[in-house]
Amino acid sequence: MIISSDPQLNSFIFQQEGRAVELWYLDSFQKLFNLEGENRPNAVGHIHKYVRGVYLNLFGVESLRTRLLSDIERTVRANLCDWAGSGETIDAKTATSNMVAVFAAKHLFGHDAETSEDIAETIDGFVQGLLSFPLNIPGTRFHKCMKDKDKLETMVTAKLKERILCPEKGQGDFLDQAVKDLNTDFFLTENFIISVTMGILFATVESISTSVGLAFKFFAEQPWVLADLETEHEALINKREDKNSHLTWDEYRSMTLTMNFINEVLRLGNVFPGILRRALKDIPYNGYTIPAGWTIMVVTSTLQLNPEIFKDPLAFNPRRWKDIDQETASKNFMPFGGGTRQCAGAELAKAFFATFIHVLISEYR
Template sequence: MWSVWLSVISGLLIVFSTHWLYRWRNPKCNGKLPPGSMGFPLIGETLSFMVSNKSIDTPLFVKKRMEKYGPIFRTSLVGRPVVVSSDPEFNYQIFQQEGKLVERWYMDSFSKLLQGLDASGYNAHKNIHKYLRNIILGTFGTEALKEKLLPKLEDAINEKLQCWSKLSSLEVKKGTSAMIFDFTAAQLFSYEPNKSGENIGESFDNFLEGLMAFPINIPGTAYHRCLQNQKAAVNIITNTLEERKRNPEIRKGDFLDQILADMKTESFLTEKFIIYMMFGLILASFETISATLTLAIKLITDNPKVLQELTEEHEAILNNREDADSGLTWKEYKSMNFTHNVINESLRLASVAPGILRRTLQDIQVNGYTIPKGWTLMVVPSAIQLNPRTYEDPLAFNPWRWQDISANVTAKNFIPFGAGMMSCAGADFSKVLMAVFLHALVTKYRWTAIKGGVVIRSPALGFGNGFHIQVEAKHDG
């Protein structure tokens, strides 16, 4: 009797498993799915996606599947169905239809770090996005840069470079991460690392790499380190917020002051929302800018011709001043034509974000295929910005190429800050920071590469064994 029941149960399990496996590999769709594979049950093709390669090129996972399936293919990552797109025309259409065809979406690991920001609530209330974009532009946008941030940036960068020149070795990514973290946090909530007891900015090196790992919170894992660093930053923001609320007479003139004033009129500005929103802003700034800046320094180091023209441009700015000791002006920043080309080329090659994620709000038709409602859409910047059909010799560091690239090309093929309504509000801040840093670096210092610097995509941009340099102040005469 037991053998009969075991046979029945075994048969049912086999039928159930077979059906479940079939449904996994062939998801429901009101049309024809893009080509591709869903990989193994639950984990999908996540392991292949995470494989690193020592190249600045598009991640192997994406590149191999583009060659096999074309610019749009399906897969499954961390248990979610995903359509990956490297089609510039389709991506441009999608970015123009934010809120209609797609909405902002975060990876599970990222969502846990920003647990105070409910993605569904954020997407449901468009006034939240409008409010945040306006207040971010008010703090880090063009007018703020022109009126007050430019001299602050120059002072902070000069101070940091002076400190670095006293070191026998500097790991560039770690150093620039801490510099940008400290400056951004200072503008947001007047963070002072020297008074906080610990410089948490130095702990955030390679944060994005840990964020892209499996969200397993076990000591020793990259994701666990992410959570620990996030906790430290959130605690500092929380303590600062509580202190300001206890002492309303404290006014720093920073981002937090404005937010606290707006809490009286904006119902969505809860304490939890404010804390995680400010952490998100810090995360968005220091990780992407530091990785791009580190790559720029490495590429400039490896290309003496670029360094020579860059130095000549910035020395000319100093020579044209009536007062050689005066600070950078907005007019001087706008005149840095070759510097802007270097920055654009560094942004193009860096492609720091492994993918820009959106969730479909309805079935989307593209090239005869259907992307089902509720699926994740991943736009891969590196696949677009390193496309040989758009950029000749795409892996070469060639700032001069930007002299001839039209706005029509960049609109769809250059997306380091995203595109459409959800493009990064801190784009100008990022470019100004890099320009000011390069200005101070090439006019006042020389540097030598010591070790490391191998570029790795895993799939985030990283540097094998770090990138270590020795910085030395230039001396007149």
Template sequence: MTMKSVWLFAISMLVISISVTIRWIYRWRNPKCNGTLPPGSMGLPLLGETLSFIATANSIDIHPFVKKRMNRYGPLFKTSVAGRSIVVSTDPDFNNFLFQQEGKLVEMWYMDSFAKLLRQDTTAASGYVHKYLRHLVMSHFGVETLKNRLLPQLECAIKSRLQEWAKQPEVQLKDQTAAMIFEFSAKHMLGYEAERSWDHENMVGNLSNFLEGLMSFPLRIPGTAFYRCRQRQQKVMKVISELVEERMKWSNWDGGRGDFVDQMVEDMRTETFLTKEFASHVLFGILLASFETISSTIALAINYLSHHPSLLQQLTEEHEEILNKRRREGNPGPADGLVWEEYISMNFTHNVINESLRLANVAPGILRRVIKDIHVNGYTIPRGWAIMVVPAALQLNPNIYENPLTFNPSRWKNTGSNAKAKNFLAFGGGNRACAGAEFSKVLMAVFLHVLVTKYRWTKIRGGDVVRAPTLGFADGFYVSVSEKHA
């Protein structure tokens, strides 16, 4: 072959490579669709717009990734995040419709990173398995259990933890609250006792800020967010798996504790889908859900109350009136704790909790996968794509909530249930709404009750909110806690 032939061959291969690359980039930017896709950009090949999505924003407001695209494209736009084609929806009517289409047009779905860490068949269980898991959670964390058993246990655990805080010069509020919630949930679900041989600090630390890795590329490469998340998850899963295995042995000769694990072990005899691995992943997922979002919301509420003395005074008066009424009715004993009727009567407290949840928007989005082409507003969302509903886009929308970035609990005084259903997604929507929603609200209410009636606090430093894209505090949030009548 002559030199000229070599050059012609090389040039031909280069032209072909460029042509193939151009076609591939074109197909990436213009995905196939039996109709018209919503407007938007797919970003860079493979990477998509992931870097913009996970960029840190120093504001409580809607993350700039969503806000900029809402302003440019409207309430529906396409993008690509972590290697997946996604349509982002900020349309309350479409979102409400979507949540009613479970099993018809969409199904539960998570990012690949989330699914690989938590198992898609547990987190996105459907049909009978979903009903079983929901019933299991409700039976151990639902209203009846809260009324009859958990409410006094929660109050006792919170009192104990706040007593410890009062002995320390300062506490990192979000992390310490997460540890408190974890300890309570783990004890209720797993029979966890802090004095056992488990490494308590590492258990909490391995679960804290876990959401950081769930919205990342699922790359098992040292140094990546997903890799760190995977390492932490494996350590916690090992402990949980060993505990489940231990209970499975106990069940052959002991009546057990009657807790969450015992129920699952007992049901393994009749439910074929229940295996040790499946049960361990379920327990891990529920433990994670029980404290990560609640701790951030509590910290945000305390941060706002620190800056609004009049609202703190109103909250304190409501809870002191509960104690005064109890004394007037002849129940002054120190052993007397909150009862369900008192929790129901906390009107202003419920407003504070709703307002904190509205502003927190801890989870960046609620995901569904399209199982049949969806036609909406002249656009088509193809089968196989994902849809991300963004709660913050609704809950911080000035067209829905006046002065949406202002902490204003009174806005909830006359808010009807229909308005909440479409524009308040703190606990999801449809038949996938969080089964532990009432538990979360009770925990927050009891925490506020104990805090404002028995303690005062001073903000030491931190408290600046960031979204990346989940809610956090840039330099932590440190407070000093002291007893009121010390």
């Protein structure tokens, strides 16, 4: 394995996607998501292009602007109300995982949390076990993860069969599009659709819940950050004709201090320690050769702790972002990866996080 925290090499590796390197996963991931044979997302370039296109159509900027932002706000408001009324101490990361899991399941395969069994704990158990030691014996976290995975697969499979038999019951979610496209290409099988649905659930839940959990930590440690955000959100509400109206897309895009806060949380709390690729052939670079078949771990998180770019890099300071230009940020800040495989859910994660902050700051203390 080559482990790189060098900005130039990292950029070079991202540029070689599909030519000299391919996407690579840990063996445990490959088993959990059935990422073998026809289901390998790196098997053919247009498989990744298809999945990315469908995801962006579902959770991309246009969908967020026209319909999802208000749904996110309703979800956040209902959950915060439940948390406040529970009378108990809340584990922010676990509770947020549950909130995002239900939201994602609704838009991926039409899960209705009110009329069917609650799957939040099942999804959370599945997600929490993904990075555990892959020892599949009773009593281990990985064993529970496999059990939760089987349970989730059963739910998704049942929904998929239902849509195939009755397409008219569609809800405009991921399964609807997948059923329309079923068997139109060699990789579009039922197993592939189920694997992709599980993968999207994992990525969506983990990225948002970790960030929200860290937000509470930083609020407690840096009260001035909270004061800055309160000023911004009070001003936003005061500009409205109707103080009780829902958050608009223009308001979301105007949250400069909130986005600086989110960037700083992501800078210090990157969800993934590195991004994995595998060399398809010998790769000469700067007098060295990366041998074919070797794994390359692109460690983007180290860039975000570079003292030459981020003064006092271990300190949490959202105000630093007002002095960082876009070009510098793009080369040294990659919380959602880079290259052609940059996370398609980046905008959804930021919008969900910002909406959560808006409701929390505006309505709670």
